Amino acid sequence: MDIRAALKLGIAQLRAANVGSYTLAAELLLLHATGRTRTSLYSHPEDQLTEPESQNYVSLLKRRAAGVPVQHLTGKQEFWGLEFEVTPDVLIPRPETEHLIEVVLDRLAVRDLRSKLAQNMSGEGLLVADIGTGSGCIAIALAKELPAAKFYALDISPAALAVAQRNAIRLGFADRITFLESNLLGGLFAARAQHAAPQLGNLRSIETHQSPLFDLIVSNPPYIGRREAPSLAREVRDHEPAIALFGGEEGYELYADLVTQSAAHLKPGGIFVLELGHDSLPAVQPLFETPHWSNVGVTNDLAGIPRVIAAERSEKA
Numbered sequence: 074m075d076i077r078a079a080l081k082l083g084i085a086q087l088r089a090a091n092v093g094s095y096t097l098a099a100e101l102l103l104l105h106a107t108g109r110t111r112t113s114l115y116s117h118p119e120d121q122l123t124e125p126e127s128q129n130y131v132s133l134l135k136r137r138a139a140g141v142p143v144q145h146l147t148g149k150q151e152f153w154g155l156e157f158e159v160t161p162d163v164l165i166p167r168p169e170t171e172h173l174i175e176v177v178l179d180r181l182a183v184r185d186l187r188s189k190l191a192q193n194m195s196g197e198g199l200l201v202a203d204i205g206t207g208s209g210c211i212a213i214a215l216a217k218e219l220p221a222a223k224f225y226a227l228d229i230s231p232a233a234l235a236v237a238q239r240n241a242i243r244l245g246f247a248d249r250i251t252f253l254e255s256n257l258l259g260g261l262f263a264a265r266a267q268h269a270a271p272q273l274g275n276l277r278s279i280e281t282h283q284s285p286l287f288d289l290i291v292s293n294p295p296y297i298g299r300r301e302a303p304s305l306a307r308e309v310r311d312h313e314p315a316i317a318l319f320g321g322e323e324g325y326e327l328y329a330d331l332v333t334q335s336a337a338h339l340k341p342g343g344i345f346v347l348e349l350g351h352d353s354l355p356a357v358q359p360l361f362e363t364p365h366w367s368n369v370g371v372t373n374d375l376a377g378i379p380r381v382i383a384a385e386r387s388e389k390a
């Protein structure tokens with residue numbers, strides 16, 4: 074089979090199986106099976122696949138047609154211009170989460186402008202917490218943008234933390250990110266931090282921590298309601314980790330504790346940025362109507378859905 078025929082076959086099979094974005098999926102699987110670049114795929118459509126490449130491709134198509142996400146078959150997903158390893162232990166990073174990164178960067182720039190401080194977009198002196206880090210995509214994207222900031226990447230799932238840590242090591246940010254198993258921010262109290270050391274390549278316990286105060290807390294928590302499970306795409310419901318998807322029966326249950334704990338762990342003037350589920354805003358916005366918070370703002374995603382809520386820890390509350 075040549076490249077052209079393989080692509081045609083893949084598109085036909087995936088379309089027949091009602092796979093979304095079937096052309097892109099067939100192309101990504103063919104790239105993965107052959108190890109070629111997109112340019113070489115299209116510049117040499119007459120090239121023959123080797124027998125092992127053909128077998129691998131056909132088997133990948135079969136698994137995709139049966140509902141396995143492309144990212145679980147290729148083992149990767151791009152986020153914020155970086156390539157992340159993904160496994161069934163972590164949520165596949167979503168494009169809408171890039172809005173959260175944009176809001177963080179805007180908020181930091183505005184804060185510096187307002188306080189008439191010199192712009193500190195290197196993140197010098199900033200301590201950041203990412204709650205529910207999953208693949209590590211938020212902490213690592215922010216580490217790329219704020220090259221002097223330090224991070225805690227927290228997750229309740231040790232399996233997710235192992236993936237996040239591998240991503241941080243491979244992408245070169247592990248020396249500024251401390252990984253910690255934690256229920257929201259609870260694990261920061263007198264916890265034994267587990268720290269990524271690139272030269273070790275595995276978890277290493279380094280010290281006993283007092284709970285630190287942060288300049289910035291970010292989170293994309295699980296926010297889907299269990300009652301919505303039947304209506305989820307099978308790729309999501311059957312293949313992504315339930316702990317990363319479901320916030321409770323309704324979906325918004327984790328937000329109240331997240332907001333309360335974040336108020337307690339932010340420095341005065343610190344910034345809090347949270348991703349929202351498609352219908353979370355009415356339950357989440359009132360949580361910010363306390364003296365602890367000021368400058369509350371909501372940002373819509375490209376589909377017009379309120380996707381990110383951000384606020385500042387009041388100076389005096």
Ligand SMILES: C[S@@+](CC[C@H](N)C(=O)[O-])C[C@H]1O[C@@H](n2cnc3c(N)ncnc32)[C@H](O)[C@@H]1O
Nearest residue numbers: 164205206207228229230256257293294295317
């Ligand atoms: C929606 S995923 C977000 C993953 C990643 N930050 C992203 O944006 O792609 C939520 C993450 O929160 C973690 N999580 C769920 N409940 C948690 C809790 N109580 N405390 C800490 N992390 C939690 C899950 O393991 C999962 O990795």
